[in-house]
Amino acid sequence: MxxxxxxxxxxxxxxxxxxxxxxxxxxxxxxxxxxxxxxxLARRLDLRPLDYAAMTHAMNAPDLLGPVELSERLGIATGSATELVDRLEAAGHLRRDRHPNDRRRVSLSPTDTSVRTILEALEPLLTDLDALARDFTPDEQAAIQRYLRSAADRLHRYARRTDGT
Amino acid sequence: MxxxxxxxxxxxxxxxxxxxxxxxxxxxxxxxxxxxxxxxLARRLDLRPLDYAAMTHAMNAPDLLGPVELSERLGIATGSATELVDRLEAAGHLRRDRHPNDRRRVSLSPTDTSVRTILEALEPLLTDLDALARDFTPDEQAAIQRYLRSAADRLHRYARRTDGT
DNA sequence: CCGAGCATCTCGGAGACCGAGATAATCCGG
DNA sequence: CCGGATTATCTCGGTCTCCGAGATGCTCGG
Known part of the structure; x- marks a missing residue:
């Protein structure tokens, strides 16, 4: 140069x-x-914003999710989380299961119909985004992915660091 | 299995x-x-999620923003928007001004102190993200930007199309 | 078996949101 | 210029959500 x-x-x-x-x-x-x-999407599912957020957490939870952890993630009191789960269970969106070993715990998982409804609604968007990704060369895709992952990581770090829990 | x-x-x-x-x-x-x-960030500012969303709209609004338009964007009733603005005004986050020509209308704008507080809180994150962007070559940056713009556009389109308003 | 610790639920009270008006300003056809 | 329709905002009573302190049931270490 x-x-x-x-x-x-x-x-x-x-x-x-x-x-x-x-x-x-x-x-x-x-x-x-x-x-x-x-x-x-929340409006289409007839869910309040917080209830919708709870559903996304229930669907993405890596391991077992209970009301207490849900309350932490949503930033609400545990009692509120119980009532929130009541609503979602009554609406057929969420299922309560007792943990087999620790019977204090409750496992929250989305119902099959709920998962299907959401995925069906999102399907056109997801295929659209996948199609967009295929418009890029492998090298470009790699760079984009690197950027996105790092950005997500930094956002996550910032949220954790700033959070005063 | x-x-x-x-x-x-x-x-x-x-x-x-x-x-x-x-x-x-x-x-x-x-x-x-x-x-x-x-x-x-909402928690740090001691704002409820919806109130925080209202602030972001007030800060990004291209032109004059009133309670009615705010209620539409947030998906709440106009009366609720009035109370929401009451809260934010009382907390010193928002200012109500009468429109000079159309005296029915109310102009909502964030207070200087509120804008400064939010930008200060976000500053480390923003510089961090800018630094991340600089880790990529100009070509990569171009590809990433192309991807992001197109993705935002498709998300926006999907939301508009799906929305039953 | 007992007490500490934990996950969840219960319950009364405060507050947010709804929605059907009320009020006031503007717009428009005649 | 006038009267009705329209628009922006606010008011008010009712319902539902959320809080938070305590109760309940379960687990675990000693």
Whole structure:
């Protein structure tokens, strides 16, 4: 690469800075649009925002999820979580199961019909997004994925660090 | 086959996923992490989730924003929006101004102190994300930005199309 | 077997949200 | 310019959600 004057260097860095900010802004737009999707989906399922959030947690939970952990994730009191689960169970969205070994615990899992309904509603969006991904070369896909994973990680870290629980 | 835990099931599905689907999943992780950020930030500002959402709308509104439009965006009744604005105004987050020409209308705008507080809290995250963007080559940045913009657009379209308003 | 610790549920009270008006300003056809 | 329709906002009573302190039932270490 050829020599670079100080002015050129400054300009290059400046350009990179603004482009980096553009990228962060694009990310923000995605998040905002995703919020819209969540809102309309919650309305379609006839769920209050918090109840919808509870369902997403129930569907993504890596391991067993109980009312207490749910209350922590949603930032509500445990009693409120119990009532929330009551509502979702009554509406046929969630199932309560006793843990076989520790009978204090309650396992919350989404019902099959609920999962199917949500996936059906989301299916066109998911295939659309998958199609979008296929418009990029493998190298580009790798870069995008690297960016997304790292961004998610940093967002997660920030949330954890800022959170005063 | 014996019972399969939720974690095992998730893992099995994870393995079957194609590259494109991996990308969509990474996007989902970002959105989820961003939700966490919103939640903790709302708690730090001592705002209920909906009140926090109202503040973000007030800060991003392109033009004049009144209680009615706010109620539409948040999906609540107009009366509820009035009370919500009451709360935010009492807490010093929002300011009510009468529109000079149309005296029916009320203009909602965030107070300076509120804007400063939010930006200060977000500053480390924003610089962190900008720094992340700079880890990529210009070509990669372009691809990522193209992906993000298109994804936001498709999410937005889906929300609009699905929404039964 | 006992007491500490934990997950969940119960219950009374405070507050948010709804929705059907009331109020006031603006717009529009005649 | 007038009267009705429209629009933006607010008021008010009722219902449901959420809080938080305590009760209940279960587990575990000694």
């Amino acid at each position: 050829a020599e670079e004057t100080q002015a050129e260097k400054v300009e290059r860095i400046e350009r990179q800075r603004t482009e980096a900010e553009e990228l962060s802004w694009a990310l923000r737009a995605v998040v905002q649009a995703s919020g819209e999707v969540d809102r309309t | 014996a019972e399969e835990t939720q974690a095992e099931k998730v893992e099995r599905i994870e393995r079957q996923r194609t590259e494109a689907e991996e990308l969509s999943w990474a996007l989902r992780a970002v959105v989820q992490a961003s939700g966490e950020v919103d939640r903790t």
